[in-house]
Amino acid sequence: MPSLRLIVSTFLLLSACGSDAPVPNKQAVVATERAPSDETPGDSALRVPSIDTLRMHISNLADDTMQGRRPGTEGGRTAERYLKAQMEHLGLLPAGDNGTFRQRVPIRGVTMDPETARFSLTKSGGKATVLEFGAQIVATSFQAAGQQDFDSKLVFMGYGVTAPEYEWDDYAGVDVTGKTVVVFVGDPPVTDGRFRGHAMTYYGRWSYKFERALEAGAVACLVIHEAAPASYGWHVVEGSWSGERFGLRQSDEGLVPALGFQGWLHEDAATALAASSGTTLADWHTEAMTPGFVGRPLKLRIAASFQTTERDVEANNIIGKLPGRDTPDEAVVITAHWDHLGHSPAPFESNGIFNGAIDNASGLAGMLVTAASLLELQRKGRGPKRSVIFLATTAEEQGLLGSRYYADHAIVPLNNIVGVANLDSMNVDGRTNSVVIVGAGQSTLEDTLAEVVASQGRHALPDSRPESGGYYRSDQFSFARRGIPAVYFRGSTDMGVGGIEAGTKLAKIRSDRYHTVFDKYDPAWSLEGTLQDVETLVDLVLRVANADKRPTWKSSSEFTNIR
Numbered sequence: 001m002p003s004l005r006l007i008v009s010t011f012l013l014l015s016a017c018g019s020d021a022p023v024p025n026k027q028a029v030v031a032t033e034r035a036p037s038d039e040t041p042g043d044s045a046l047r048v049p050s051i052d053t054l055r056m057h058i059s060n061l062a063d064d065t066m067q068g069r070r071p072g073t074e075g076g077r078t079a080e081r082y083l084k085a086q087m088e089h090l091g092l093l094p095a096g097d098n099g100t101f102r103q104r105v106p107i108r109g110v111t112m113d114p115e116t117a118r119f120s121l122t123k124s125g126g127k128a129t130v131l132e133f134g135a136q137i138v139a140t141s142f143q144a145a146g147q148q149d150f151d152s153k154l155v156f157m158g159y160g161v162t163a164p165e166y167e168w169d170d171y172a173g174v175d176v177t178g179k180t181v182v183v184f185v186g187d188p189p190v191t192d193g194r195f196r197g198h199a200m201t202y203y204g205r206w207s208y209k210f211e212r213a214l215e216a217g218a219v220a221c222l223v224i225h226e227a228a229p230a231s232y233g234w235h236v237v238e239g240s241w242s243g244e245r246f247g248l249r250q251s252d253e254g255l256v257p258a259l260g261f262q263g264w265l266h267e268d269a270a271t272a273l274a275a276s277s278g279t280t281l282a283d284w285h286t287e288a289m290t291p292g293f294v295g296r297p298l299k300l301r302i303a304a305s306f307q308t309t310e311r312d313v314e315a316n317n318i319i320g321k322l323p324g325r326d327t328p329d330e331a332v333v334i335t336a337h338w339d340h341l342g343h344s345p346a347p348f349e350s351n352g353i354f355n356g357a358i359d360n361a362s363g364l365a366g367m368l369v370t371a372a373s374l375l376e377l378q379r380k381g382r383g384p385k386r387s388v389i390f391l392a393t394t395a396e397e398q399g400l401l402g403s404r405y406y407a408d409h410a411i412v413p414l415n416n417i418v419g420v421a422n423l424d425s426m427n428v429d430g431r432t433n434s435v436v437i438v439g440a441g442q443s444t445l446e447d448t449l450a451e452v453v454a455s456q457g458r459h460a461l462p463d464s465r466p467e468s469g470g471y472y473r474s475d476q477f478s479f480a481r482r483g484i485p486a487v488y489f490r491g492s493t494d495m496g497v498g499g500i501e502a503g504t505k506l507a508k509i510r511s512d513r514y515h516t517v518f519d520k521y522d523p524a525w526s527l528e529g530t531l532q533d534v535e536t537l538v539d540l541v542l543r544v545a546n547a548d549k550r551p552t553w554k555s556s557s558e559f560t561n562i563r
Contacts (some may be wrong), residue, residue: 049538050531053365054362054365055523055525057368058362059523060082061338062357069356072107072315079339083392086368087320090372090375094319094320094321103318103406105315105316105401107394109246110141110145110247111243111308119133122300122301124299136266137269138241141261142245142247142255145310146308150304151302154301155180155298156298157174157213157295158184160223161212163194170183172294176217180218181295182270182273184229184284186467188288189289196466196556199467201469202558204472214259221259221262222264225266225270228467229467232514239341241264260304267281317392322384324384328386328387329387332541333420334388334390335420336392336423337360337392337475338364340355352517358426359514360425363422366423366534367392370541373534374388374541377542384542385546386544396424414482414484419484419550421489424474427530428522429506429529430496431495432458432492435533436463436464436490441462442486442559444485444551445540445544476488485550489533489536491529
C-alpha cells in the first residue's frame with residue numbers, strides 16, 4: 001500500500017487546479033484519501049457512521065503533510081482543500097461565498113519580534129527591572145505595524161469587570177486613559193450566586209478583559225496568569241502568544257480598534273510586581289474582593305518597545321449544506337474548527353508539528369461522518385425538515401475568528417438559524433456512560449440532548465469544571481453571543497469499560513498532550529467513543545431540525561435577552 005504522504009500528495013495533485021476547481025474524479029479522490037489501514041472504506045461506507053471512516057479522516061487531517069493546519073500556510077490550504085473535496089464528494093451543496101464551499105475570512109497576522117522586544121518596570125527615580133519575554137511576559141499589538149513604543153502608568157484593576165447586572169464595576173471612578181491595566185483572569189470568585197456561581201461567565205475570559213480595557217481608554221492590558229482560573233498552564237499561553245497572532249480586519253479592510261499592547265504576566269512576575277508595590281499577590285486577591293473595591297495606581301510605570309510586522313492571511317471557513325425537505329430556509333448549524341497551531345519554535349524530541357489529532361481533527365471527522373449519516377437518511381426519504389449547515393471554521397485557536405466572522409456575516413440569516421452544535425476534541429477512546437454538557441444551564445438544546453442520550457442508555461452531566469469557561473472558548477459561543485441557542489457536549493470520563501478510574505487516566509493523557517506537539521494520531525485509539533457521540537449528534541440534529549418549536553434560552557442564561 002502506498003504511504004500516506006504519497007496518498008495525500010496525490011490528493012493535492014487532483015485538487016490543486018484551483019481553490020474551488022472541480023475535482024476530475026470524485027471516486028478517485030476517495031481512493032487517494034485513505035488511511036494506512038488494512039481495509040479502506042468504500043464509497044458506500046462513507047455514507048454511514050463507521051470507525052473506519054472516522055479513522056481515515058483523523059489520520060489524514062493530523063498527518064504531517066497538513067503541517068499543523070495553521071491558517072495562511074500551505075498546510076492550512078491543504079486542510080481546506082481536503083474538507084472541500086470531502087463535502088463535495090458526500091453530496092453536500094456549497095454554502096459559502098458565491099456558490100462555493102469557501103467563505104473568505106479577512107484575517108490580519110501580526111508578529112512581534114521577540115528578539116528585540118523590551119518590557120521593563122520602573123519606580124519613580126528607580127532602576128528599571130526588565131521582564132523576560134516568554135518566561136515572564138507575552139504580548140502583542142494589533143495597532144498598525146511598525147515600531148511600537150509605550151511608557152505608561154500601571155493600574156491594578158482587580159478582575160477588570162464591569163457587570164451592572166451583578167452590581168460589579170472594577171472601573172467605577174477610575175480614569176485609566178493612557179494607562180496599562182493589570183487584571184486577574186477569571187470571574188470574581190463570589191459565593192452569593194452572582195456570575196453564575198462557580199461557573200465562569202464571559203466576564204472571566206481574557207478576551208473580555210482586553211475589550212473592557214480598550215473601552216475604558218487604557219493603552220494596554222496585562223492579564224495575570226494563574227493556572228487554576230485560566231484552566232491551562234503557562235506553556236499554553238507562551239506557545240500561543242510568542243509567535244504570530246491573528247485578528248479580524250474590518251469589512252472595509254481597515255483596522256479594528258486595538259490596545260497599544262495586550263498580553264499576559266506570569267504568576268511569578270505578577271508576584272514580583274506586587275512586591276515592588278509594597279504588597280503581595282494574595283493581598284491583591286483579597287483587595288479585589290473587598291466590597292467597594294476600585295482600581296488603584298501601583299506607583300510603577302511600564303515601558304514597552306517592540307517591532308511588529310503584519311500580513312494578510314488567506315483563510316476560509318469551509319461550508320456545506322444539506323437542504324431541508326420542508327423548511328430549507330431555516331437551519332441547524334454544526335461547527336468544528338479545522339485549524340491548529342502549525343509548527344513549534346521548540347520542537348523538543350518531536351518533529352515540531354502541532355498535528356492537532358484530537359484538537360480538532362477528531363471534531364472534523366465527527367462532522368463529516370455526521371454529514372454522511374444525515375445524507376444517507378435523506379436518500380432514504382427520512383432527511384431533516386430544516387437544512388443542516390456544516391461549518392468547518394478557521395482560526396478558532398486565535399480567538400474563534402472564523403465562527404465569529406460567520407456569525408457577523410452569516411450567509412444564512414441569523415434569524416433563520418434555530419440552533420448550533422459544536423464538535424471539538426472528541427472522545428477518541430471507548431464508549432462512555434454519560435456525556436458532559438459544557439456550560440450547562442444555557443438552553444433547551446440541553447434538554448433535547450438529555451433525551452437523546454437517555455435513549456442510548458446514557459445520561460447528561462454538567463461540566464465538572466465550569467470555572468474553566470469552556471463554553472466561551474469554543475465556536476458555539478460566537479453564535480450564543482448573537483442570541484442563537486448553542487450547545488457543546490463531549491463524552492465524559494465515566495467509561496463503559498473501566499469506569500471513572502479508567503476515564504480519569506485517559507483524560508490526564510489528553511490533557512498533557514493538549515496544545516503540544518504530542519497531540520498526534522494514535523492507531524491504538526478505539527474511536528468507539530467518537531462514534532457513539534456522532535450517533536448522539538445525528539439524533540440531536542434530527543430532533544431539532546424536525547421539531548415544531550425552536551430551541552430557546554433558559555431564564556438563567558446570560559444570553560436570554562439578546563435575540
